[in-house]
Amino acid sequence: MLDTPAPFRLTSLAHGGGCGCKLAPSVLRELLAEQPGTGGFSQLLVGTETGDDAAVWQLDDETCLIATTDFFMPMVDDPFTFGRIAATNAISDVYAMGGKPLLALAILGMPLGKLDTALVREILKGGASIATEAGIPVAGGHSIDSPEPIYGLAVIGTAHPSHIRRNNSAQDGDALILTKPLGVGVYSAAFKRQALSPEAYDEMVGAMTQLNKVGTALGKDSEVHAVTDVTGFGILGHGLEVARGSKLRLEIEAAALPFLDEAPALAQAGFVTGASHRNWESYGAGVTLPADLPEARRHLLTDPQTAGGLLVACAPSAAARILHEIQAAGFARAALIGQARAGDPGIIVT
Numbered sequence: 100m101l102d103t104p105a106p107f108r109l110t111s112l113a114h115g116g117g118c119g120c121k122l123a124p125s126v127l128r129e130l131l132a133e134q135p136g137t138g139g140f141s142q143l144l145v146g147t148e149t150g151d152d153a154a155v156w157q158l159d160d161e162t163c164l165i166a167t168t169d170f171f172m173p174m175v176d177d178p179f180t181f182g183r184i185a186a187t188n189a190i191s192d193v194y195a196m197g198g199k200p201l202l203a204l205a206i207l208g209m210p211l212g213k214l215d216t217a218l219v220r221e222i223l224k225g226g227a228s229i230a231t232e233a234g235i236p237v238a239g240g241h242s243i244d245s246p247e248p249i250y251g252l253a254v255i256g257t258a259h260p261s262h263i264r265r266n267n268s269a270q271d272g273d274a275l276i277l278t279k280p281l282g283v284g285v286y287s288a289a290f291k292r293q294a295l296s297p298e299a300y301d302e303m304v305g306a307m308t309q310l311n312k313v314g315t316a317l318g319k320d321s322e323v324h325a326v327t328d329v330t331g332f333g334i335l336g337h338g339l340e341v342a343r344g345s346k347l348r349l350e351i352e353a354a355a356l357p358f359l360d361e362a363p364a365l366a367q368a369g370f371v372t373g374a375s376h377r378n379w380e381s382y383g384a385g386v387t388l389p390a391d392l393p394e395a396r397r398h399l400l401t402d403p404q405t406a407g408g409l410l411v412a413c414a415p416s417a418a419a420r421i422l423h424e425i426q427a428a429g430f431a432r433a434a435l436i437g438q439a440r441a442g443d444p445g446i447i448v449t
Contacts, residue, residue, distance in 0.1 A: 108176045109173045109175070109176040109177070109178060109181060109218075109248065110173050110174065110175065110176055110290075110291055142156050142157045142158075143155070143156055143157075144156070144157050144163065144260070144263060145196070145263070145265060149265065149266060149267045149340065149344040150266070150340050150344075151196070151265055151266050151267070151327070151340075151344075152167065152191075152192040152195040152196055152266065152327055152328055153165045153166060153167035153192040153193060153195070153196050153198075153256075154166045154167070155196060155258075155263055157260055160260070161259060161260075162257055162258075162259070162260075163198070163257065163258050163259070163260050163263055164255060164256075164257060165192075165193050165196050165198040165254075165255065165256040165257065165258060165263075166253075166254075166255055166256075167189065167192035167193060167253070167254050167256075168189065168206065168251065168252070168253040168254070169185075169188050169189035169191075169192060169251050169252065169254075170185065170189070170206045170208075170249055170250060170251020170252070171185060171188070171249065171250075171251060171405075172247050172248060172249055173248055173250075174287045174290070174291075174405060175290070175304065178218045178219070178221035178222045178225065179221045179222070179224055179225040179228075180225060180304055180308075181222055181225060181248075181250065182221065182222040182223060182224060182225020182226040182227075182228075182229075182250060183225040183226065183228060183229045183308045184225075184304070184307045184308055184405060184406055185222075185225075185226060185250045185251045185252070186203070186225070186226035186227075186228075186229035186230055186251075186252055187229050187307060187308050187309070187310055187406040188251070188307070188330065188405055188406040189203070189251050189252035189253075189254050190203070190229070190230070190233050190235075190252065190254050190310060190311075191310070191311045191314075191328045191330075191406055191407075192254065192328065193254050193255075193256035193314075194310070194311040194312060194313070194314030194315060194328075194409070195264070195311065195314050195326055195327055195328040195409055196256070196258065196263055196264060196265075196314070196318070196326070197258050197262045197263050197264035197314060197315065197317060197318020197319070197326065198256035198257060198258035198262070198263070198314075198315065198318065199256055199257060199258065199315050200233050200234070200235045200254055200255070200256040201235060201255045201256050201257055202235050202236055202237075202238045202254075202255050203230055203235055203236070203237050203238065203252040203253065203254045203255070204237070204238060204239050204240045204241070204252065204253045204254075205223065205226060205237050205239070205240030205241070205242075205250070205251075205252060206240060206241060206249070206250065206251045206252060206253060207219075207222075207223070207240060207241070207242040207243070207249070207250055208242070208243045208244070208245030208247070208248065208249035208250075209242070209244065209245065209248055209249075210244070210245060210246055210247065210248060211244045214248060222248075222250050223237075223250075226250065226252065229308065229310070230252075232310060233310055233312070235254075237252070240253075258315075258318060262318035262319050263318065264314075264317065264318045264323060264324075264325060264326040265325060265326075265344070266325055266326070266327035266337075266340050266341050266344055267325065267340075267341070267343075267344025267345050268324050268325045268344075268345060268412075269324055269325040269341055269342075269345040269347055269349075269412035269439045270324050270325075270345070270347075270412070270414075270439065271347060271439060271440060271441045272414075272415055272438065272439065272440070273324055273325070273412040273413060273414065273415065273438060273439040274412070274413055274414070274415045274418035274435055274437075274438055275338075275349065275351065275410065275411070275412055275435070275436050275437045275438060275439065276409075276410075276411040276413065276418065276421065276422055276425065276433060276434070276435055276436065277329070277334065277356065277357065277408055277409075277410055277411075277433065277434055277436045278311070278313065278408035278409045278410075278411065278425055278430045278433045279306055279309070279329075279357075279404075279407055279408025279409075279430060279432065279433070280306065280357040280358050280359050280362075280408075280432045281329075281333075281334060281356060281357065281358050281359070281362065281399055281400075281402055281404060281407070282358045282359035282361075282362025282363075282365075282366075282399060282402060283303060283306060283307060283359070283402070283403070283404045283405050283406075283407065284333075284371075284372045284374065284375060284402040284403040284404065284405075285359075285362045285365045285366045285370050285371065285372075285398070285399065285402055286299055286300075286302075286303040286359060286361070286362065286365065286370075287303070287372065287405070288365075288370040288371055288372050289365050289370040290303070292370065294365075294368075294370065295361075295365075296361065298360075299359070299360065299361045299365075302359055302360060302361075303359065306359065306406070306407075307405050307406040308406070309406075309429065309430075311328060311408070311409055312428070313409070313424075313425055313428040313429075313430065314326060314328075314409055316424070316428070317409070317411060317421075317425075320413075320417075320421065322413050322414040322416075322417035322420075322421065323411060323412075323413045323421065324412050324413060324414070325341055325345060325411070325412040326409055326410070326411050326412070327340060327341055327409070327410050328407060328408070328409050328410070329404050329407035329408055329409070329410050330403070330404050330405065330406070330407050331374060331378075331403040331404070331405075332378055332381075332403070333375070333378050333400060333401040333402050333403055333404065334351070334356070334400055334402075334404075334410070335378070335379075335382060335386050335400045335401055335446055335448075336378050336381070336382065336401070337410060338351065338410060338446050339382060339385050339386065339445065339446055341410065341412065341439075342385070342439075342444045342445055342446055343385070343444045343445075345412075345439065345444075346444050347439045347440060347441065347442065347444060348439070348440045348441070348442035348443060348444065348445055348446070348447060349437060349438075349439055349440075349445075349446045349447070350437045350438050350439075350440055350446075350447050350449060351436055351437040351446060351447070351448050351449070352436060352437050352448075352449055353389070353392065353396065353400075353448050353449065355434055355435060355436045355437065356399075356400075356434070356436055357432045357433070357434045358399060362399060362402075363395070363396070363399065366395040366396070366398050366399050366402075367393075367395040371398045371402075372402070372403060374403040375398050375401045375402050375403065376401075378401040378403065379397065379401045382401075384445070385444070385445040385446060386445065386446045386447075386448070387445065387446070387447045387448065388400075388448050389448060389449065392448070400448065408430070408433070411425075412439055415438070418435060422434075422435060437449075
C-alpha cells in the first residue's frame with residue numbers, strides 16, 4: 100500500500116530525486132582535477148584519490164574515524180519515507196567502509212513558503228527513525244532556505260584499522276557479490292510519471308530503506324578484500340571505480356545480476372532516468388558490452404541506485420560462505436555476479 104502523500108507531489112518541487120541527482124562521473128572528475136591532494140597527512144588512510152565511499156582518519160592503533168555526508172532531493176512524495184530513504188543512503192557509506200556508525204548530523208534545505216513545517220518535521224522524523232534503527236542519534240545539524248527540498252545526513256563512524264574495506268583493494272581471482280537488486284532509478288522514473296504499481300512502490304521503498312549493516316561484519320572478514328556501495332553511478336560506474344583503483348578487469352555476467360521484479364519490463368517501456376544516460380556517456384572506453392545487449396538492459400546497468408547494495412570482492416574459496424552469510428543477514432536477493440581478473444582496468448559484461 101502506498102504511503103500517505105503530501106497534499107501535493109513532493110517530487111514536483113525537485114528537478115531530480117535520490118542519487119539520480121548526483122553529478123555525472125565525468126563532471127565530478129573534472130571538478131576535482133585541480134583540487135589539492137590529501138597527501139602529507141599520514142593519519143588520513145582514505146581521502147579523495149579513489150572516489151571511495153567515505154574519508155578515514157586513523158586515531159590510534161585501535162581506532163579509525165569514518166566521515167561521510169550524503170543528501171539529495173525527494174524521489175517519493177511521502178515526507179516520512181523521503182527522510183527514511185535519505186538517512187539510509189547516507190549511513191550506508193560507513194557500512195561500505197567496514198565501519199559502525201556512531202552519530203549523525205542533519206543537512207536540511209527547504210523552500211520556505213512552499214512546504215508546511217509539519218511536512219518538514221515528518222522528513223526529520225523519518226531520518227531519525229532510520230538513525231534509531233542503526234543505533235545512533237541525530238545529534239544536530241544545519242538548515243537553510245533553498246529553492247528545492249534537500250535532506251540528508253553527515254555521519255561519523257568507527258572501525259579498527261584492519262577492518263577498513265576500500266574500493267581499490269580487490270585481488271586477481273576475487274569473486275564479486277552484489278547484495279541488493281538493481282532498478283531503483285527505473286522504478287523512480289515510473290513513479291514520477293505515475294506508472295508504478297503499488298506492489299513495485301513497496302518493493303522500491305523496502306530496498307531503499309534496508310540498512311547495509313552487513314558491511315560491518317564484512318569488514319571483519321579477512322576473506323573480503325574490497326567493498327563499495329552501488330549508488331548514483333550504477334553498477335558499471337561503481338564497478339569501474341573498483342576496477343581502476345585495483346588495476347584489474349571486472350567480468351560481470353549480465354544474466355547473474357539481480358533486478359527488482361518489474362525493472363526489466365519498465366526499462367523496456369522507456370522508464371529511464373536522465374542520470375542513466377549521463378552515466379553511460381561518462382564511462383568512456385572503460386566498459387565493454389555484448390554486441391547484442393538490448394538498450395533497455397544497458398540502461399539497467401547504468402541505472403542510478405539510491406541506498407543501493409554493496410559490491411563485494413572476496414576470495415573465491417570463501418564466496419559461497421560469504422554469500423550465504425549476506426543472505427542470512429536479510430539480503431535474500433544477493434547474488435554472485437562475476438569475478439575480478441588481471442588485465443587492463445575496466446569492465447567486461449558477458
